[in-house]
Amino acid sequence: xxxxxxxxxxxxxxxxxxxxxxxxxxxxxxxxxxxxxxxxxxxxxxxxxxxxxxxxxxxxxxxxxxxxxxxxxxxxxxxxxxxxxxxxxxxxxxxxxxxxxxxxxxxxxxxx
Amino acid sequence: xxxxxxxxxxxxxxxxxxxxxxxxxxxxxxxxxxxxxxxxxxxxxxxxxxxxxxxxxxxxxxxxxxxxxxxxxxxxxxxxxxxxxxxxxxxxxxxxxxxxxxxxxxxxxxxxxx
Numbered sequence: 001x002x003x004x005x006x007x008x009x010x011x012x013x014x015x016x017x018x019x020x021x022x023x024x025x026x027x028x029x030x031x032x033x034x035x036x037x038x039x040x041x042x043x044x045x046x047x048x049x050x051x052x053x054x055x056x057x058x059x060x061x062x063x064x065x066x067x068x069x070x071x072x073x074x075x076x077x078x079x080x081x082x083x084x085x086x087x088x089x090x091x092x093x094x095x096x097x098x099x100x101x102x103x104x105x106x107x108x109x110x111x112x
Numbered sequence: 113x114x115x116x117x118x119x120x121x122x123x124x125x126x127x128x129x130x131x132x133x134x135x136x137x138x139x140x141x142x143x144x145x146x147x148x149x150x151x152x153x154x155x156x157x158x159x160x161x162x163x164x165x166x167x168x169x170x171x172x173x174x175x176x177x178x179x180x181x182x183x184x185x186x187x188x189x190x191x192x193x194x195x196x197x198x199x200x201x202x203x204x205x206x207x208x209x210x211x212x213x214x215x216x217x218x219x220x221x222x223x224x225x226x
């Protein structure tokens with residue numbers, strides 16, 4: 001119940017394509033869903049986040065879609081660029097504490 | 113406006129030796145986390161400090177691992193009698209305990225146990 005399941009494990013997309021990374025959860029007490037981006041040799045950094053009362057959030061080329069009834073959320077990257085190549089982690093926060101439950105990560109490669 | 117810093121950036125040690133990894137969180141951040149990331153893998157939670165509360169040690173993989181946070185600031189993760197399977201990148205993060213708890217990560221310490 002505390003898990004966040006992330007897929008796919010890896011993804012290769014041509015430049016300009018729209019990679020989609022999916023996450024699913026079971027615990028309805030999660031109240032915050034961030035995505036983190038990690039470049040090689042660096043720590044993860046917050047990319048975009050959403051609360052469950054919103055179905056979609058856009059920040060630049062990055063969009064989170066949130067389906068509360070299905071308990072799923074996904075990250076879409078519009079007009080993807082080689083510089084977007086990184087590992088992406090979804091996460092969820094329980095409403096009773098501040099810790100994040102992390103997905104396993106998706107290694108994204110954008111080919112020029 | 114310094115971020116989270118970690119030292120050393122790389123540590124090579126021999127099996128059986130003890131190592132200490134250091135984390136300097138962002139000033140004013142009351143929460144501090146340690147994670148382990150094996151090559152190409154996800155984030156494995158190790159331990160969480162929040163203010164003056166007792167730490168959440170539920171992620172520590174064995175009693176060879178311990179951590180302390182002095183004065184609510186700097187933290188040290190100690191691994192005793194290192195094993196080859198301890199080889200990984202150890203990441204530290206800190207956050208203000210605001211509603212949505214953005215975690216700010218350091219660059220990590222890459223530990224190699226020979």
